[in-house]
Amino acid sequence: MSLQKPCVLGLIPARGGSERLPRKNVRLLGGQPLLQYSIEDAKQSKYIDRCLVSTDDNMIAEIAKECGAEVPFLRPKNISGGGVSDTPVAAHAVEWLEKNEGYQPDIIVFLRPTTPFRKDDLIDRCINMVIKTGCDSVRSIRPVAHWHPYWMLTIAEDGRVEELIPGKTVDIYYQSQLLPPVYKHDGYCDVIRRHNLPKTYDAKTTLEGFYGKDRRAVINDDAYFVNIDTEEEFKAAEMIIEKQKTAI
Structure with missing residues (x-):
């Protein structure tokens, strides 16, 4: 990575084929599409240069653009299935940007749209640790x-x-x-270096190497833990939104 300010890409994966909760990424939560929370989080970061949504779905692409994200391509269907890891998703996005725009990110911030309750400073704490320590990756974790x-x-x-x-x-x-x-990864924020990504990949490429060798973490124990993948989890998120409204 250059000694200059690193190029930092915020990447939000939002495929259209959600199986257990159809169209979850654009379902309205608190009056706005679910993925909008992650887009807004990325835009509040002092490090992230660009916020990009990777999707295979035209409707999701249009909604993501309306929410302020870039969607310069549609993700190929062959790496948009339910069993595809984060590796080909990130590798494809970076490869496309480098080949088509000459944009070469040093750091990729992976923000899942199913985790809408990040604290304001979480993303920048993770990015800052990567920059300051020179490590290969930082993930948000929380106590078990x-x-x-x-x-x-x-x-x-x-x-x-x-x-x-x-x-x-x-x-x-x-x-x-x-x-x-002991701690577990909570999926709220994953930050990796560009050099972690493979040169070749396909739908079966695993997470091996995705986080590199020097892996670190930021403890995230002061935010609601909801990873929306089912109807019950979505209802739990709605309850949190209502609780936040009444607390204001």
């Missing part, structure tokens, strides 16, 4: 609350229950205060 891996079990073929992590059982860690802190 009730489902700690030391308390998790598996069931063997003979029906016996076994601890998920040998030697780490509720027999020893019988109080939550005894458990070491």
Whole structure:
């Protein structure tokens, strides 16, 4: 990456074929399309130069443009299926920009439209860590609350229950205060470097290498955790919106 101010691309993936919650990315939440929340978050960042939506759907493309995002292309159908990882989505977007516009981002900020409740400073905290440390990626994480891996079990073929992590059982860690802190990726913000992306990719390309070797994280424990993928999760998001309105 150059010693000058890095080029930072905000990338929002919003395919049209949502299966469990059809058209979720443009469904109205609090009076605006769901993806608009992520577009607005990207535009508030002091680092992000461009905000681009990657979609295979014409209607989503038009709505994204109305919300202030760029949609310079439609994503190919072969990398728009439900089982496609983030790697080909990001690699295609960057490849298109480099070939067609000569725009070469140093950093890509992956913002999923299904996480509309980011705190104002989260994105820039993640980007700043990438810039300051020189690491390959930064992801937002949050503490694991009730489902700690030391308390998790598996069931063997003979029906016996076994601890998920040998030697780490509720027999020893019988109080939550005894458990070491662990975290999970929450999907609110992923920041990667351009060099993490492969030169070749297809619909089966996995996330291997996507986050590089030096991986870091920003703890995001002060925001509502909702990742909208079902009707129940959408209703939960609506309840949060109403709660926020009454709190004003």
